[in-house]
Amino acid sequence: METYIFQHVEFEGPGILYPLLKARGHNIHIVKLFAGDPIPHEDDIDFAIMLGGPMSVLDEANYPYFVREKELCKDMVQLGKPLLGICLGAQMIASAFRAAILPSPEKEVGWFPVKWSDCCCNHGTGVETINALHWHGQMFKIPKEATKLAESEGCENQAFKLGSAIALQFHLEANQESVESLLKNAKEDYNGVSGKFIQNEKEIRDFTAQYMQDANEFMKKIIDGMLKKH
Structure with a gap:
């Protein structure tokens, strides 16, 4: 399976997603948008993953590739x-x-509970609440x-499903390295x-040790559910 991971900034990488998908036999391509890598045609992609970043998706003037990225989402x-x-x-x-896309009523930075709807629990996740890493103001x-x-x-609004797409406002993919990268490069947020x-910073590190493994397992279940038919 040809899997493309779209990375918007150097300090927000794929976390557990790269080793997870590599172990499942995927041929993984990291598209470093911040370095000017071109966005491939949808016919060449079997699975697309779009990562986070501090910018706004509305800022197409400073990030013109957002236009093509949104077209790819629809395609x-x-x-x-x-x-x-x-x-x-x-x-x-x-x-x-x-x-x-608008400002969130509360800026969220750190580990906080996410409550899942019944429809999600019925798709094999098996839990109703998970502690996840949040890092957003929109x-x-x-x-x-x-x-x-x-x-x-x-x-x-923390997550939705639209056809073959799943959108997560939070970070279930975060590992120790990615958390440390955020703590180092996004200090202004906390x-x-x-x-x-x-x-x-201490709370984020402490809760990472407490909650990361369960969050990663939940991410694996979501990935496996998405790829079951492919």
Whole structure:
């Protein structure tokens, strides 16, 4: 399977996704958009994953490749090919299907519970609540064609399914390396910032040790569910 992972910034990589998919026999291509890598044609892609980043999906003036990225989202869904969006990538899918992107009622930085809807639990995840790593100040509205999958206390829209696409506002793919990279490169999001859903560096590290393994296992179940028919 030809899997393309679209990386928007150097410090937000695929976490567990690369070794997970490599172990499942995927031929993995990392498209480093920040370095100018071209976006391939949808016919060459079997599975697309769009990662996070600090920019806004609405900022097409500074990131003109967002236009093509959104076209790819629509093409993947139209072709019935699996598409996973994480954080910025989730907002990319929402924007591609004309859903609004707006400031989240609460900025979320750190590990907080996500409540899953029954429809998601019935698709093999087996749990109703999972502690996930959040790192965002914007949120998406649910596209009209989509089914809402999850919410949190700080943000009513955390995940949705739209055809062959799944969008996750949070980071189930995060491993120790990716958490440390965020702590180093995105200090402005938490250092000296107060908020009900903003944790400090020590809290994020402590909760990473506590919750990361379960989050990673949940990510594996979602991936396996997406690829079951492919």
